[in-house]
Amino acid sequence: MDLLEYQGKQLFARHGIPVPSGKPAATVEAAVAAADEIGYPCVVKAQVLIGGRGKAGGVKLAKDRAEATQYATDILGMDIKGFTVHEVWIEGASEIAEEYYASIVFDRAAKAPLVMLSTQGGMDIEEVAEKTPEALARLHVDPLLGFQDFHGRKLAFAAGIPADLIRPVGAMLTKLYATFVAEEAMLIEVNPLIITPAREVVALDAKVTLDGNSLYRHPDNAALRDPSAEDPQEQMAHERGLTYVKLDGDIGILGNGAGLVMSTLDVVGLHGGEAANFLDAGGGSKSDAIVSAVEVILSDPKVRAVLFNIFGGITRCDEVAKGLIEAYGVIQPTVPFVVRLDGTNDVEGRKLLADANLPNVATATTMNEAAEKVVELAKTGVPA
Structure with a gap:
């Protein structure tokens, strides 16, 4: 089961992963009220189960109330690659010094989780893997051993993360892996994983796929299923x-x-x-x-x-x-x-x-x- 971005961020927050503050809204009025509460500038983000929202005009930075109203009006009801936008996520604007990519996916061929990290965040990871494969650090995790602190440091070093961020980024990967296991996920992807000017590590995006066969053990997650968003x-x-x-x-x-x-x-x-x-x-x-x-x-x-x-x-x-x-x-x-x-x-x-x-x-x-x-x-x- 795929989650919307804001649902993924709410799940992250439950596990202590830093995410920007935000609120979902299904109407223009609710979106503007959320923007007023969060403050300006803020970002109006379309919530659909498809990538490429920014290129389609589904992500806009609002500098004031008038822009928040206009963008919410434009985005709600928008069609993005066949998906209709029924909700937006109003999020406080983030200061970005660097953008990274991090993900954990269950690799069926290896029968183990695969953790990936790259300093080339904000890009399509397929393009990074094809053009500069050396920029994508990979590590399979023994499910019995689990993800250890040294795994995070090893990945960060292999990906070329600056020395002062190796431990913080490693700690973020540890939290992402713990979330992956606890929520019985099939995929957790953060693109971009940002570094703020204060050198904090924050998940600016959240792409989460949960194992549908395990939802009976996670009633809170099962309640997130949105039939209207499915094929x-x-x-x-x-x-x-x-x-x-x-x-x-x-x-x-x-x-x-x-x-x-x-x-x-x-x-x-x-x-x-x-x-x-x-x-x-x-x-x-x-x-x-x-x-x-x-x-x-x-x-x-x-x-x-x-x-x-x-x-x-x-x-x-x-x-x-x-x-x-x-x-x-x-x-x-x-x-x-x-x-x-x-x-x-x-x-x-x-x-x-x-x-x-x-x-x-x-x-x-x-x-x-x-x-x-x-x-x-x-x-x-x-x-x-």
């Missing part, structure tokens, strides 16, 4: 208990088991197609879950064809067939389907589909054949 298809899937990730293609994918779905994405790509989603119906899916899955997949207007790839174990293929037949009665899909059923009750499942004689539904016996068919259908709408 409509992903929100619908979440409400129905489905594992769904929206992608950029036009072929809807449903499988049972994350590994099978990922393999299906690869095979579809191998045949020249592009998946519109990742949807894992899970083990033991009943017909009602299949109906819900079809509704979620087809709620994406880009979908031109759908592939069911089911390898029955706990999941029964006849239940999947019943779900698709029921979905056709409820939704009446207009896009073609390719269905591959193999495993538990696959013969019964294929017989159910044959007897139902659903319009525009093709079957396949192998994953390779199914992928080839669905790619052709997505392009032409006519079975191969």
